[in-house]
Amino acid sequence: MRAMLIVNPIATTITPSARQLVAHALGSRLDLTIELTNYSGHAEELGRKAVADAFDLVVVHGGDGTVNQVVNGMLGRPGSAPSGPVPALGIIPGGSANVLARALGIPRDASGATDQLIALLNAYERDHQWRRISLIDCGEIYALVNAGMGVDAEVVQAVEEERRKGHKITPVRYWRVATPVSVRFSRREPNLVLERPGHQPVSGVHFVWVSNTNPWTYSDDRPMVTNPGCSFESGLGLFALTSMKLIPTLRLLRQLLAKRPKLEAEQLIRDDDISHVRVSTMAGPSACQYDGEYLGLRETMTFRAVPAALAVVAPPGK
Numbered sequence: 168m169r170a171m172l173i174v175n176p177i178a179t180t181i182t183p184s185a186r187q188l189v190a191h192a193l194g195s196r197l198d199l200t201i202e203l204t205n206y207s208g209h210a211e212e213l214g215r216k217a218v219a220d221a222f223d224l225v226v227v228h229g230g231d232g233t234v235n236q237v238v239n240g241m242l243g244r245p246g247s248a249p250s251g252p253v254p255a256l257g258i259i260p261g262g263s264a265n266v267l268a269r270a271l272g273i274p275r276d277a278s279g280a281t282d283q284l285i286a287l288l289n290a291y292e293r294d295h296q297w298r299r300i301s302l303i304d305c306g307e308i309y310a311l312v313n314a315g316m317g318v319d320a321e322v323v324q325a326v327e328e329e330r331r332k333g334h335k336i337t338p339v340r341y342w343r344v345a346t347p348v349s350v351r352f353s354r355r356e357p358n359l360v361l362e363r364p365g366h367q368p369v370s371g372v373h374f375v376w377v378s379n380t381n382p383w384t385y386s387d388d389r390p391m392v393t394n395p396g397c398s399f400e401s402g403l404g405l406f407a408l409t410s411m412k413l414i415p416t417l418r419l420l421r422q423l424l425a426k427r428p429k430l431e432a433e434q435l436i437r438d439d440d441i442s443h444v445r446v447s448t449m450a451g452p453s454a455c456q457y458d459g460e461y462l463g464l465r466e467t468m469t470f471r472a473v474p475a476a477l478a479v480v481a482p483p484g485k
């Protein structure tokens with residue numbers, strides 16, 4: 168099997184020894200080509216190259232951002248056909264959050280993830296079947312885990328600014344950035360209109376989060392669960408608020424971080440399995456994000472579920 172190993176050498180938790188371990192283990196099992204990302208956008212270029220050169224498998228040793236770029240490089244823009252057969256995706260986590268890998272049941276350490284990947288390759292040789300997962304079509308790009316319009320995107324933008332200043336984003340720093348951004352956001356008039364199948368449009372929405380799986384993200388080791396019934400094998404998860412009053416919002420945040428979340432609130436709009444969501448603004452554009460990357464300001468966004476869009480080397484879904 169021909170495989171490309173794409174490594175982000177500056178990812179948060181990747182060390183030279185881990186890199187060598189992964190390369191040696193996979194090189195003894197696969198016809199392996201190793202590529203290091205060297206600049207912004209390089210991972211997407213390598214994803215396109217993997218398709219053009221007809222690789223069977225692409226293994227990404229990096230964080231969620233690198234994985235997202237590689238997948239978008241392999242698939243191309245939503246609505247267009249890939250330039251050739253799309254390789255299966257394997258992940259050796261190397262970032263700080265590694266939301267996609269953890270949601271797929273992949274160990275967080277490089278050694279454990281590599282051992283699992285090799286075991287799954289052996290299983291593939293027996294039954295010739297990869298697991299397939301859905302993606303989120305955001306109109307101009309694919310999201311693998313989540314996307315949103317509103318406060319989450321403004322937090323992402325603020326966190327990216329901290330990174331540009333050279334600050335490491337730990338969970339503590341993240342919440343130090345997120346809290347004041349969220350408080351300022353909550354004081355504004357709601358600006359969004361939400362449309363979903365089978366329901367009347369809802370105006371006066373503060374923010375809309377769309378999920379491809381459960382959990383929505385992680386705060387260090389604690390999952391943040393917005394849509395318990397959402398999975399890579401279902402439709403999209405929707406989580407939106409029509410009010411951000413302080414006490415009810417804090418109560419809901421506590422529910423999101425609970426071990427057994429019971430999500431109940433008058434201001435909450437939630438669905439775990441829908442085909443698409445359309446969000447538009449009432450007065451001026453709103454910030455958007457996908458997989459923790461800032462997309463920019465948009466007046467309208469449509470998020471669509473794309474079932475079984477990507478083959479992954481991961482344990483079977485639950």
